[in-house]
Amino acid sequence: MHYPDLTALITDRKRALAKGPVALVMIEDTVEVASTLTHIERCGFANIIAFAAPDIAVPETFDRVDRPVLGDADLVEIVNAVINAAPGLWIHYCYNAEYLFFPFCEHRNIAEMTAFSLEERRNSVLTYIIDLYAGDLSAAPDAVDRDDAYLDRSGYYALARKDDLGNALERQMDFFGGLRWRFEEHVPWKRRGIDRVSLFRAAPGLQMRADRLFNIPEYNTYACPWHNNMTAAVCSFRTAKALRRNPGSRDVIDNFRWQNSVKFAWESQQLFDLGLMEPGQWF
Structure with a gap:
């Protein structure tokens, strides 16, 4: 339609x-x-x-x-x-140019995943934005090449998220890493985070705020109070595209690969192994 x-x-x-x-x-x-x-x-x-x-x-x-x-x-x-x-x-x-990966997505579908989340009384799933980039920018000037895609295997970290008074918010963190961390001088501070609540259940009164968090605090948490929950990943060429299109960064970046780059296998197990996604209690 x-x-x-x-x-x-x-x-x-x-x-x-x-x-x-x-x-x-x-x-x-x-x-x-x-x-x-x-x-x-x-x-x-x-x-x-x-x-x-x-x-x-x-x-x-x-x-x-x-x-x-x-x-x-x-x-x-x-x-x-x-x-x-x-x-x-x-x-x-x-x-x-963004691709959702969730635990066991090669064998289970998204309806099964969301059904399990509801069983755990979770209405949202935290997703990490994992930057993808072409291995050879001379062959792929826009940094997008699905057949030769790389990601960072390390360099990720988290900081406690704080409210307007400087108090740490319960079970909320700001996550960083990837191209936005390595080339932070070309990325505004407010756009450097790699956490995104991009899978959630709509509810009466729920609204996304201008900062792309939600007005119901529990939706912004990474886990429930009693145990770890599953997380997912959005593997994305979006940051690489932007860095190549911006004249200020394009002229000084001729290669995104570094010693901690690894070729992307397009499978959930690699994201598990790198600690970029976890199944929680879902087995």
Whole structure:
């Protein structure tokens, strides 16, 4: 279905948002659009909705909404509109050239994962943004190459997240690493974090804030009080693309690889082994 705007999608929510989990894919440019949507489809989402400017092509087998997504507020507006329209629905959001990996995703689907999360009384799953980048920038000037993709195997760390008074928030942390850490001089402070609550269950009164955290604090936690919970990863070329497109960084970066780069295997076990995702109590 092709919707002319966000309002049309929400009006048709009894069809478009009748069943979950649903994936909201923000299409910023033409890079790896089809592969992103196909990967999400293989994860087992009940519906996939692409949001893109009218001049960007999207495969006709997927729902699309004509809606530019380049502004900082666009994601927040879209996510909050869907939350309001479909309470109880599990939602995942991502951008093109980003690929969701969750525990045992090669053998289990996203509906099984969210069902287990509900059994653990969890309404959100913390996802880490793991930067991907091409191994050879001369062959892939935009830093995107699925067949020669690399990631950092180390250099990740976390700091306690604090409230406005400087007090540490319970079970909330800010996570850093990847390209945003190694090339931090080219990345604004507010964009350096690699944690994202990009898989969650819509609820009455829930809203995404401008900082992309949620107004219900428990949604922003990495685990429940009594044991560790599963986490997931969004393996993303997005930061590499931005660093190559920005004139200030492109002219000084001729290679993203370093001594701690490792080729991405496109499988969840590698993310387990590197400590970038954990199954929690799900076996």
